[in-house]
Amino acid sequence: MTAVDESNTSVVARRADALLRVEQVQKYFPITGGGLLKRKVGDVKAVESISFDVVPGETLGVVGESGCGKSTAGRTVMKLLDPTGGKIEFEGRDITHLSRKEMVPLRREMQMIFQDPYSSLNPRHTVGSIISAPFKVQGVKPTRGVQAEVQDLMARVGLNPEHYNRYPNEFSGGQRQRIGIARAIALRPKLIVCDEPVSALDVSIQAQVVNLLEDLQDEFRLAYIFIAHDLSVVRHISDRIAVMYLGRIMELAESERIYKAPLHPYTHALTSAVPLPDPRAERSRERILLHGDLPSPINPPSGCVFRTRCPKAQDRCAQEIPVLRELAPGHYGACHFPEERHLI
């Protein structure tokens, strides 16, 4: 029994070709009190209820403010964290309750790239052994030998294959991110969860890495879940975007619709807050300022979690949780009073 059974708060239509399907997934982190017994005194409700799917070759962007649960969502659907509730399907198979061991073969199909190119690579391992680690874990023996295969991968992501025996600290931030990417694509996965893969990089290097990710997607028909807080990069790379707030998806739609015709008041505020690299557009832009801070995920507001900062909130919003439902074909929103607005 999990809490999501009580209120079906996110419903997303099933797409036949879905590679990954996530239904009302929930992830709580228990908070324990002091003392010897370490009794549980509450939960950080990092992810309350998220539903979405991803089809092969597609990029789903995930945006939202710091702490809204993006990374937790990414790690949970990858089964790096055990879900508290809900259901995760990969290629039609229910993987929600698979053990770590049972997940091992599936790791060939789903990989992850992290934000921090500094801490996600072991400083004591050579680039060669970092990139070849997935072969070892999976017991895969490339026909042409590990080194040749790894050097191909290095060339593919724009690294010099002769640097096979170097250590991560000899590389710049952008190059380290390429090492992480080479490791992630080594086994030709179908899905890669990218958690803020370019956030730590300078803009010129960011663009290099974004282009590389796009090329690899075309070449291998990869699907990405692309988590980031830079909305213009997310819009650029994503086919569809999920907007998260306090552990829930507020809006889910095609990228262009999220920017040009968003329906949810939170998306309105979020997209209007992004400054555009275009001074003329900036001078004439309307900005919706949100007041106050994100509420605590330990004690989220009743009803709609956004109501404490929503300019449109009404009585009903405090009583009734708005269900994430289809408001227009393929366009999902969780709001009692959705309204299309043009802000860019």
Place this chain on the structure above:
Amino acid sequence: MSDPFLQVKDLRVQFPTEDGVVSAVDGVDFAVAKNKVLAIVGESGSGKSVTSQAIMGLINRKTAKVTGEIRLDGEELLTARPEQVRSLRGKRMAMIFQDPLSSLHPFYSIGKQLVEAVNVHQDVSRSAAMQQARDMLDRVGIPNPDRRLKDYPHNLSGGMRQRVMIAMALLNNPELLIADEPTTALDVTVQAQIINLLRDLQREFGTAIILITHDLGVVADMADDVVVMYGGRVVERGSIDDIYYRPEMPYTWGLLGSVPRMDAGRNERLQPIPGQPPSLIRLPKGCVFRPRCAYHELVPGNRCDTERPDLLPVTPEHAVRCHLDPAQRREIAAERLGVATADPAMEDK
């Protein structure tokens, strides 16, 4: 232009290190007037922070060599006595940093730190200083300022700490405010609040602001003028419209081509700058941008390899450091940046 409030001329900062001399800032010129926002943009390591530290007198002159001219309201700071610069700092000029924890002490309450900042420059009673602190917290939009005065930095969210630091910087109504990546660590929603706040405060106090950031959206939103830095030097300088709609330096093109534009189609490919920023120890002999520049072959006589370009004016406000022929630069810019440069500016001239 009215007399600039701050004028920086041929600023150079060199740090001797084990590997050689780091020329972190190598001939930087710019000026900021009251009531204006000057943005300094460039990749990490391009010398933005060292430039601002030099202005604030925060560079240790025993270990680094600082030359050139920095005039604040006509007063030369590089040759001034250290006590004199210290007394200007926090009073006539103040700085906010990317990481608020670096300028807030973890063990003292917000109130105590703000009161201290008031008392450094004003001879007022503790309760008067506390009142000023409270009012400033209120001004920067912190709810329940009385309660917050008793809080410690770790009790506050990132956006709230940033606001406390802004409050501290503004306590003595500085005439020059340097904001070094003030919103980089913040969510866009909080960033929008902080930008709004800076704008309101400028309207009220007429502050001259130097905004250091690599976010070209924030620059477009806030700046009047822009300085583009690369490898420790200014490579292009101009009004905001010069830089966004009439850029003439290949590095500026590269920066603009690297960010996704909202007006472009979503699937339009980004045009990144190849390679990486230079090491500041052994800079190339000719143009610093030469190793990453796709246009050096258009310059006759290999000058990009042998000769440092000077920062030369195109118009009185717009200056560019590049050997390419100006007419040719304009042609390439129009082609590369397409609609974006197709001179919307001309329409309203």
